[in-house]
Amino acid sequence: MNIETANRLLQYRKENNLSQEDLAEKxxxxxxxxxxxxxxxxxPDTDNLIRLAEIYGVSLDEMLTGKKTQAEPEPEPQExxxxxxxxxxxxxxxYKQYDKVSFKKGIHVESKDGDKVHISFKDGVNVYEKSxxxxxxxxxxxxxxxxxxxxxxxxxNGNVMVDEEIVNAHWTNSHYKILIKFPFWAIALAAFLAWGxxxxxxxWALSWICFFSIPLYYSLIDAxxxxxxxxxxFPVLTVAAYIIFGYFGICGGWAYGWIVLLTIPLYYCxxxxxxxx
Numbered sequence: 001m002n003i004e005t006a007n008r009l010l011q012y013r014k015e016n017n018l019s020q021e022d023l024a025e026k027x028x029x030x031x032x033x034x035x036x037x038x039x040x041x042x043x044p045d046t047d048n049l050i051r052l053a054e055i056y057g058v059s060l061d062e063m064l065t066g067k068k069t070q071a072e073p074e075p076e077p078q079e080x081x082x083x084x085x086x087x088x089x090x091x092x093x094x095y096k097q098y099d100k101v102s103f104k105k106g107i108h109v110e111s112k113d114g115d116k117v118h119i120s121f122k123d124g125v126n127v128y129e130k131s132x133x134x135x136x137x138x139x140x141x142x143x144x145x146x147x148x149x150x151x152x153x154x155x156x157n158g159n160v161m162v163d164e165e166i167v168n169a170h171w172t173n174s175h176y177k178i179l180i181k182f183p184f185w186a187i188a189l190a191a192f193l194a195w196g197x198x199x200x201x202x203x204w205a206l207s208w209i210c211f212f213s214i215p216l217y218y219s220l221i222d223a224x225x226x227x228x229x230x231x232x233x234f235p236v237l238t239v240a241a242y243i244i245f246g247y248f249g250i251c252g253g254w255a256y257g258w259i260v261l262l263t264i265p266l267y268y269c270x271x272x273x274x275x276x277x
Contacts, residue, residue, distance in 0.1 A: 006040035117265055228275070234268075
């Protein structure tokens with residue numbers, strides 16, 4: 001090691017208020033080794049040089065040559081790509097909060113009236129009305145909660161179970177009883193198997209969508225006989241449409257087909273208007 005480098009090591013140690021014993025303890029060498037480095041009688045190995053540079057807070061080149069490394073210039077900020085611009089509110093405009101829409105980990109819509117729709121791949125489709133009624137369609141099946149009671153749910157065997165109290169109290173029409181007891185799930189299962197084995201239109205990869213027709217069928221009967229379109233499982237229909245759009249490239253495929261999901265709050269708004277009429 002040349003004398004200039006040795007003097008720099010001595011200078012750096014003193015600037016950091018370290019004695020030779022302190023420095024030797026930090027590095028894990030003897031005090032005599034540090035003394036030899038600073039007298040140019042010996043040179044630290046590569047590992048010790050790196051450790052010295054870390055302790056002194058300088059680069060390895062600066063410690064050995066005395067030349068400071070020039071910092072790289074900071075990159076100039078790039079213009080935002082099209083469609084990613086940030087928008088600032090107009091300071092001269094009075095704004096009022098209305099509905100809330102979020103696309104973080106799914107699609108989430110909350111109206112100012114308290115109605116909510118949450119759609120995600122993990123949790124499925126969930127609709128919450130301000131009255132407390134809930135509709136859930138997910139991997140675990142279908143569940144309709146009305147006034148704190150589970151009116152419709154899917155059991156562990158895939159059977160759609162309907163509250164008999166609701167059937168007897170509100171749905172006395174004999175035609176309804178025939179339709180609600182009709183084993184529509186068997187038709188959906190048969191369609192699933194036939195489609196899958198045929199290999200047509202993506203085969204097994206897409207034939208599972210037949211099971212979406214089960215909640216659509218029963219909720220449609222409910223909506224018709226109760227004369228309340230909000231009981232129809234419209235979110236299930238939009239999810240099925242989105243999947244079909246994606247597989248067949250309709251309406252922009254996966255890239256733009258998700259827009260159909262935005263019709264969910266519109267549908268329930270129309271239902272609310274019909275109910276008030």
